[in-house]
Amino acid sequence: MRRVFKTMILAVSAALSVLLLGADKKEDISAYSYIVIEADTGMTIEGVNADKKANISYLSKLMAILLIAEDIDQGEYTVNDVLTASDSVTGTKGAVIWLKSGDTLSVDELLKSVIIGNANDALTVLAEHSSGSVDDFVKDMNACAFDLGLRDTVFDSPYGYSGDNTYSTAHDLAVICSELLKHRFLQGYFSIWRDFVKNGQVELVSENTLARNYSFHAGFKACHSDEAGYCIAEGGRNDNGTMFIAVILGADSAEATFSSSKALLKKSFRDYKVADTMFPDEMLKPVLVRCGTETAVKIGIREQGKAVVPRENPELRSKIVIPEYLSAPVRAEQPVGTVAFYNGDDLVFETDIITKSAVHKLEFTYVLEKLLYKLM
Numbered sequence: 001m002r003r004v005f006k007t008m009i010l011a012v013s014a015a016l017s018v019l020l021l022g023a024d025k026k027e028d029i030s031a032y033s034y035i036v037i038e039a040d041t042g043m044t045i046e047g048v049n050a051d052k053k054a055n056i057s058y059l060s061k062l063m064a065i066l067l068i069a070e071d072i073d074q075g076e077y078t079v080n081d082v083l084t085a086s087d088s089v090t091g092t093k094g095a096v097i098w099l100k101s102g103d104t105l106s107v108d109e110l111l112k113s114v115i116i117g118n119a120n121d122a123l124t125v126l127a128e129h130s131s132g133s134v135d136d137f138v139k140d141m142n143a144c145a146f147d148l149g150l151r152d153t154v155f156d157s158p159y160g161y162s163g164d165n166t167y168s169t170a171h172d173l174a175v176i177c178s179e180l181l182k183h184r185f186l187q188g189y190f191s192i193w194r195d196f197v198k199n200g201q202v203e204l205v206s207e208n209t210l211a212r213n214y215s216f217h218a219g220f221k222a223c224h225s226d227e228a229g230y231c232i233a234e235g236g237r238n239d240n241g242t243m244f245i246a247v248i249l250g251a252d253s254a255e256a257t258f259s260s261s262k263a264l265l266k267k268s269f270r271d272y273k274v275a276d277t278m279f280p281d282e283m284l285k286p287v288l289v290r291c292g293t294e295t296a297v298k299i300g301i302r303e304q305g306k307a308v309v310p311r312e313n314p315e316l317r318s319k320i321v322i323p324e325y326l327s328a329p330v331r332a333e334q335p336v337g338t339v340a341f342y343n344g345d346d347l348v349f350e351t352d353i354i355t356k357s358a359v360h361k362l363e364f365t366y367v368l369e370k371l372l373y374k375l376m
Contacts, residue, residue, distance in 0.1 A: 027267065029260045032229065032250025035170040036264040038274065038308045039178045039235065039243035043348070045268050045308065050171040053152055054249045057228035058118055058160035059221055060168070062176050063141045063153075064127065065115060069183035070144075071130050072107070079108040079185070085125050088134065092121040093161060097202045099125065109197040115189045117197075117204035118223070120159045127158055134158065148175055162227055170247040177220050177233050177245045190219035190235075210234055210258055216265065218243065222257060232257040236265035244268040275314055277305045277341045277349045284320075284353065287336060292328030292359040299336060299353050307341060307348035316341045322353055330359040 026046055033049035044050065071077060083106075085099045092099075095118040099105070105113075105125070113122035127137035134157070141155040153168040160166060180186055193212035195204045206212075208222035216236035224230040229250040237243045246261040246268075281300035288296050299322065307316065322337035337353035 027260065027263055029248065029264070030252055030256055031248045031260070033170045034246070034248040034260070034264070035174050036244055036246040036268055037171075037174045037178070038268075038272070039181055039245050040274065041306055041308055041349075042175065042178060043308045044171070045244065045272060046264065047170065051152060051169050053167045053169055055225075055228040056160065056166065056168045056173065056249065057225040057231055058223035059173055059231050059233055060155055060158065060160040060164075060166050061114060061118065061123065062173065062180065062221055062233060063144065063155060064123055064137070064158040065111075065186070066176060066180055066183075067137070067140055067144060068111070068126050068130055069180065069186055072185070073183055077107060077129065079106070079111065081107050083107060083110065083125050083129050085121070086128060088124050088128060089121040092124060094118075094120045094159065096121045097197060097204075105198070111189055112192065112195055112204060113197055113202075115186075115221070116192055116195055116206045117202075118207070119204075123158055145172070148179065150175060160223070160225075162225055170249050173233050173247045173249075174245045177235055177247070180220060181218070181235065181243065187218065191217065207254075208232065208234070209254075210262070214262060216269075220245075222254065224254065230254050230257045232261050234261040234265065236262075236269070238269050242269065242274055271311055272308050273311050273314065274306050275309045275316060277307055277316060277318075279304065279318060279339055279341075284322075287322060287355075288325040289330060289359050290325050290327050291362045292326075292330065293362055294359045297326065297330055297359050298356040300356050301339060302333075302335070302352040302354050305341075305349040305351060307343065309343045309348065313344065316343055316348070318342075320353070326355075326359075328359050328361040330355055332356070332358040 033052050035047035035050035036045045082104050085103045087101045089099045097113045097119045099121040110122040110126050113119035127134050131137035131140050138155055145153045150172040153172040156165040193206045210217050218235040218237040220233040220235055222232040230253055231249045233247045235245045244265050246264040248257050248260055251257045279301050284299050286296035286298045319340045334355045335352040340350040341348055
């Protein structure tokens with residue numbers, strides 16, 4: 001089935017250039033590249049080579065899982081639906097749950113097999129059901145990456161096989177993870193370290209041991225290959241609901257990815273917090289309108305936002321830019337200025353100031369009607 005993607009833009013990262021908070025306090029991470037971001041705002045806390053393209057191995061399955069989750073949340077099918085494996089599963093390479101053509105399995109078990117067990121034959125069944133064929137599913141993966149603004153990500157297959165021309169960056173993978181968090185039903189799958197499918201005949205064990213022993217664990221995946229080294233995308237959520245995502249690519253060992261991702265998340269929770277950028281509309285005076293049926297128009301903030309700020313210096317200051325006057329006609333919700341929020345010298349959030357109503361242009365007939373009304 002064909003998919004239609006809506007453009008999804010993170011509140012800050014798509015509107016602002018990458019902001020490296022605490023760049024002078026970077027962790028000593030032994031890897032090709034890494035990044036840690038706050039999930040809701042997309043703001044970068046720390047990173048090295050975060051926009052450098054790299055082989056991402058089986059982390060490419062994170063985009064595949066995102067597409068499948070989109071289909072489920074949009075009602076295309078449910079986790080209880082039973083799917084039948086086609087001839088395409090025959091001879092599947094890599095991790096498998098030994099599906100044969102004609103085998104049936106629920107979407108729930110297929111998802112577990114992909115998320116926990118990295119099973120490529122299970123992913124084939126889901127990909128064909130979502131897009132009609134694996135080739136079309138790969139096209140949808142690349143379309144979704146484009147819609148998300150991920151210009152340094154290309155998928156050659158959904159599996160992450162050695163030799164695939166698939167590449168991405170630590171930053172782009174962190175964005176994909178932040179999108180996965182929007183599909184709440186996935187949380188249960190990401191939290192499982194060990195499970196069974198096919199009536200208990202096949203055991204699944206996650207390569208990401210943080211699913212078992214990290215109390216803040218919220219996702220996503222760990223993997224390794226000769227070409228990519230050891231990689232991890234790990235999400236941590238604290239008791240306040242704040243969510244940080246760490247992605248490490250090209251580490252030397254699994255132990256390094258686990259310990260480094262936990263260290264990055266621990267430091268983020270310790271040193272930063274999420275603050276509301278509240279700005280009351282009452283602080284904005286109406287803007288004068290020239291040649292309009294009204295002499296002024298009320299204005300307001302398009303959206304209130306959030307920003308990540310250091311705990312030691314959480315203060316935000318705002319800077320407003322609006323014109324002295326507008327010329328009619330004026331549209332309702334027309335952008336007429338901006339309000340920017342700064343933490344020190346760092347721009348952390350920016351949004352439009354818009355008009356709250358329309359003002360029509362002053363016409364001769366309108367003036368005549370008003371004049372006649374007053375005379376009467």
